[in-house]
Amino acid sequence: MTTAAATVSTRKRARESSWTIIARFFRDKPLGAAGAAVFFGMIIIALIGPWITPYDPLSTDVMHRLQGPSWAHLMGTDEVGRDVVSRVILGARVSAIVGIGATLVGTTVGAVIGVISGYVGGKVDMGIQRIMDMIMAFPGLVLAIAIMAVLGPSIINVILAISIPSMPRANRVIRSIAVSVKEFPYIEAARAVGCRPWRIILRHVIPNTLASYLIVATSMLGAAILIEASLSFLGLGIPPPHPSWGRSLSEAMQYMYKAPWLSIFPGLAISMIVFAVNMFGDALRDVWDPRLKRL
Amino acid sequence: MGGYIIRRLLWAIPTLWGAVTLLFLLMRVLPGDVAMVMLGSEGAAIDPVQLNALREELGLNIPLWEQYAVWILDFSHLDLGKSLWTGNTVWSEVAIRAPYTFTLLVMAMVLSVFIAIPTGIFSALKQDSWLDYGLRSFAIAGLSIPNFWFGLLLLLLTVSVFRWSPPIEYATIVAAPLVAMQQLTLPAIALGWRQSAVSARMMRSSMLEVMREDYVRTARSKGLRERTVIIIHALRNAILPVITIFGTEVLLLLSGAVIIETIFNIPGIGRLLIDGINHRDVNLVQGLVAFITIIVILVNLLVDLVYGWVDPRIRYE
Numbered sequence: 197m198t199t200a201a202a203t204v205s206t207r208k209r210a211r212e213s214s215w216t217i218i219a220r221f222f223r224d225k226p227l228g229a230a231g232a233a234v235f236f237g238m239i240i241i242a243l244i245g246p247w248i249t250p251y252d253p254l255s256t257d258v259m260h261r262l263q264g265p266s267w268a269h270l271m272g273t274d275e276v277g278r279d280v281v282s283r284v285i286l287g288a289r290v291s292a293i294v295g296i297g298a299t300l301v302g303t304t305v306g307a308v309i310g311v312i313s314g315y316v317g318g319k320v321d322m323g324i325q326r327i328m329d330m331i332m333a334f335p336g337l338v339l340a341i342a343i344m345a346v347l348g349p350s351i352i353n354v355i356l357a358i359s360i361p362s363m364p365r366a367n368r369v370i371r372s373i374a375v376s377v378k379e380f381p382y383i384e385a386a387r388a389v390g391c392r393p394w395r396i397i398l399r400h401v402i403p404n405t406l407a408s409y410l411i412v413a414t415s416m417l418g419a420a421i422l423i424e425a426s427l428s429f430l431g432l433g434i435p436p437p438h439p440s441w442g443r444s445l446s447e448a449m450q451y452m453y454k455a456p457w458l459s460i461f462p463g464l465a466i467s468m469i470v471f472a473v474n475m476f477g478d479a480l481r482d483v484w485d486p487r488l489k490r491l
Numbered sequence: 492m493g494g495y496i497i498r499r500l501l502w503a504i505p506t507l508w509g510a511v512t513l514l515f516l517l518m519r520v521l522p523g524d525v526a527m528v529m530l531g532s533e534g535a536a537i538d539p540v541q542l543n544a545l546r547e548e549l550g551l552n553i554p555l556w557e558q559y560a561v562w563i564l565d566f567s568h569l570d571l572g573k574s575l576w577t578g579n580t581v582w583s584e585v586a587i588r589a590p591y592t593f594t595l596l597v598m599a600m601v602l603s604v605f606i607a608i609p610t611g612i613f614s615a616l617k618q619d620s621w622l623d624y625g626l627r628s629f630a631i632a633g634l635s636i637p638n639f640w641f642g643l644l645l646l647l648l649t650v651s652v653f654r655w656s657p658p659i660e661y662a663t664i665v666a667a668p669l670v671a672m673q674q675l676t677l678p679a680i681a682l683g684w685r686q687s688a689v690s691a692r693m694m695r696s697s698m699l700e701v702m703r704e705d706y707v708r709t710a711r712s713k714g715l716r717e718r719t720v721i722i723i724h725a726l727r728n729a730i731l732p733v734i735t736i737f738g739t740e741v742l743l744l745l746s747g748a749v750i751i752e753t754i755f756n757i758p759g760i761g762r763l764l765i766d767g768i769n770h771r772d773v774n775l776v777q778g779l780v781a782f783i784t785i786i787v788i789l790v791n792l793l794v795d796l797v798y799g800w801v802d803p804r805i806r807y808e
Contacts, residue, residue, distance in 0.1 A: 463640030
């Protein structure tokens, strides 16, 4: 009974403390908290998008093409009469899926290789780090373009094309943590009692890198969303007719003189999300690990 | 300094070899069939004879190690291959397009340096003033607004306010330097503004750090003029981090050039890359990416050398 009560009270304290952390985050980093709110708002919009669009984002209405912003169409209509608000809302889906997907894949693969590289050390570390150097010798977007040229357009391929150039950064950060954690006395103790390397990595090294993993992931999210938009803008992203912000902007270029609003709203959406995610990532980094400030 | 230059030069060779090998592996080993992509199929029926002929032409029918040997041997002779779309060698295509891209890149860099370094310094010297707040807002905007949107907005502004639209044909820097520079000013601003934001922010923070150092106080207490203290004493150390990020920023500028050239219709290397993909010309894409990698490695080499020159401690590491 006493033990059960103690467990409940510990759990309660743990829950309280995580709420306290969130409350403190909001108080100390209002801009970061606002960024987080915008980002989570985007995820909700991406999830419920199809149910909240005022019009069908794919249905055309040539009679009402290239109309300026009005009460009926808050952001106007495009060259085939599709509602821009609906397309911007649905465009959040592609940005969210590709942005989060590419960040998760790139950061996770980079981090796992980083942990192995840092923990094992020696020639393995040297080899892996030189491969990372080589990936870093390519401009990120150019490498993503080359990969898209081989793979052809699809959502999985876009995620892969963005995640490969983003691996080295996560790899570097997580490797440096693994290298320092390896020297801790309790790791030595674990080795002394006969723990196998994979068990040490899973139980002791990886938990130590989790905070940095989340920081690197949030700091890379903005870049991933931006590269997706750039690929779509160049016509190498998710194939039509599914709306994406980058492609909407590239289509808008042809109607720049007649319909300037088409060039404004999708760009505003991209900038707002990238700004929000960057602010959120910066705040998270300042709160959790100020040592990574120069990341 | 001589030994340092030789060491850096020698280090550039394995990096280049590794990068080119990685490019080869990405283009050949990734789960995708270049020939299928080139024939434009997504599960639709393809003529196997046609597919085989294309694979033959691309040299995909021989074993992977042989393909690699051919690729690396050609590359060591600086042969980047032949375009399937135009029939010309990649080098001759690059020779036509490179002047536009290099002019654009150099102009973007010069513009960003001229904006970033003075604003960074003034902002640090006038910390927490309106100028400082203005610069910090500019830096955050520079990091968040994608350059293709900024380019579009610039174009929109010039088209609607000044009735100026991008030229149909661009002059080269060799034939008509002034006209070329005039035509590329707007694209260079669109391309370089992000870098100027990043560098200005870096310049500001490193200047703030250096101005609090003891040796700056000593220089002041010797009775030197403030201008001498800043330019001769503080700036030389404060500029180091700005040079360091310059190498990585060139990577971003090259990525940005692909987009800016598409928006402003500039017939540079970035446009060629996109045209190459649209024409499903994998040879051209591979050759161009290899060329861009050479440029990146050369720029990084140059940055390292400048770094060694500015900070003698680096040479002895």
